[in-house]
Amino acid sequence: MKLKPTPPKDAVNRYLRDVEGHITDKTHYNYSTTLRRFLEWCDERGIEDMNDLDSELIDRFKEWRLEDVKPITAKNDMNTVRNFIEYAATIQAVPTGLSDLIRIPKVSEDDEICDEYLTRQEAKSILQYLSKYEYASTRHAVMLILWKGGMRLSGLRALDVRDFDQARPALEIRHRPETKTPLKRKEKSERDVILSPDSAEIISDYINDRRDETTDKFGRRPLISTREGRAARTTIQKYVYTSTRPCHHNGGKCPYNRDPDTCEAIPFDQANKCPGSVSPHAIRRGYVTAAQNAGQPKDVTSERVNMSGKILDKHYDKGSHDEKAERRREYLKDI
Numbered sequence: 001m002k003l004k005p006t007p008p009k010d011a012v013n014r015y016l017r018d019v020e021g022h023i024t025d026k027t028h029y030n031y032s033t034t035l036r037r038f039l040e041w042c043d044e045r046g047i048e049d050m051n052d053l054d055s056e057l058i059d060r061f062k063e064w065r066l067e068d069v070k071p072i073t074a075k076n077d078m079n080t081v082r083n084f085i086e087y088a089a090t091i092q093a094v095p096t097g098l099s100d101l102i103r104i105p106k107v108s109e110d111d112e113i114c115d116e117y118l119t120r121q122e123a124k125s126i127l128q129y130l131s132k133y134e135y136a137s138t139r140h141a142v143m144l145i146l147w148k149g150g151m152r153l154s155g156l157r158a159l160d161v162r163d164f165d166q167a168r169p170a171l172e173i174r175h176r177p178e179t180k181t182p183l184k185r186k187e188k189s190e191r192d193v194i195l196s197p198d199s200a201e202i203i204s205d206y207i208n209d210r211r212d213e214t215t216d217k218f219g220r221r222p223l224i225s226t227r228e229g230r231a232a233r234t235t236i237q238k239y240v241y242t243s244t245r246p247c248h249h250n251g252g253k254c255p256y257n258r259d260p261d262t263c264e265a266i267p268f269d270q271a272n273k274c275p276g277s278v279s280p281h282a283i284r285r286g287y288v289t290a291a292q293n294a295g296q297p298k299d300v301t302s303e304r305v306n307m308s309g310k311i312l313d314k315h316y317d318k319g320s321h322d323e324k325a326e327r328r329r330e331y332l333k334d335i
Contacts, residue, residue, distance in 0.1 A: 045057075116278055123147045128249075130144075150301070157231065173189065173191055212225045216229040240280045241271035
């Protein structure tokens with residue numbers, strides 16, 4: 001097979017167009033971020049044609065990534081690169097079979113597990129603060145739904161006002177890829193999340209009094225909205241980072257001895273630089289751990305947050321050995 005001259009940037013753009021529509025927006029963003037790093041690496045080394053790539057060069061890219069990121073991140077990056085190279089072979093930009101020669105970094109089971117999570121006490125403190133000082137604000141609604149529902153960020157973004165059933169009360173999470181709010185597991189992620197009356201009242205007050213009355217470009221009324229329409233993933237992340245900074249909800253005290261007048265994490269756009277702030281996914285891990293510690297049956301938690309029991313145990317339940325032992329106490333028999 002004769003190879004066709006193909007600039008790396010052109011190949012990447014064609015690949016991203018090819019997979020668009022078959023993957024979620026978040027996955028597409030992750031792919032584009034990884035391949036942007038790959039293009040930077042190619043540019044630094046003067047690689048202007050995909051024809052010039054071979055397995056040795058791609059292995060050097062892997063080594064380059066391992067200098068700056070954790071093994072699990074490099075593993076994910078190289079899986080993306082391998083899929084991209086496999087596609088590049090179909091457009092005759094690289095030799096057929098090159099993707100089979102790409103070695104993926106091996107990681108230990110511990111490296112695959114993220115320990116970042118929001119504790120029940122932290123969540124309680126945050127929600128108490130928001131209820132007192134930012135009642136029914138967008139930030140309050142975001143933190144309340146993420147914590148009480150243990151849901152993914154994509155599930156929160158997918159919610160419309162019509163998906164809030166105050167009578168039950170519940171949030172109805174639905175997969176709507178045709179209007180740009182896909183769920184991670186598609187229809188398998190669809191479910192209804194039952195709410196307490198107190199939580200439902202806060203969401204109702206948010207909708208009636210504080211929500212920006214806007215529609216998205218498809219005419220839908222997003223539950224979490226901004227003046228421009230449906231809140232972007234990055235906007236929701238910023239709400240979470242600012243809410244989980246310890247100084248935001250503990251009376252202004254910084255556990256890291258930083259000066260609030262000079263702290264880089266004080267601005268809204270920089271809150272993720274606080275060592276104590278956490279991501280939306282850390283809230284999901286925290287909810288799962290708190291639910292297990294409270295004695296909620298594993299199958300109930302699994303169905304509520306839409307994950308298998310195996311994944312729940314491996315990646316989300318952050319209970320200590322003592323906490324897990326206490327959960328088993330009432331089931332033990334003296335034999």
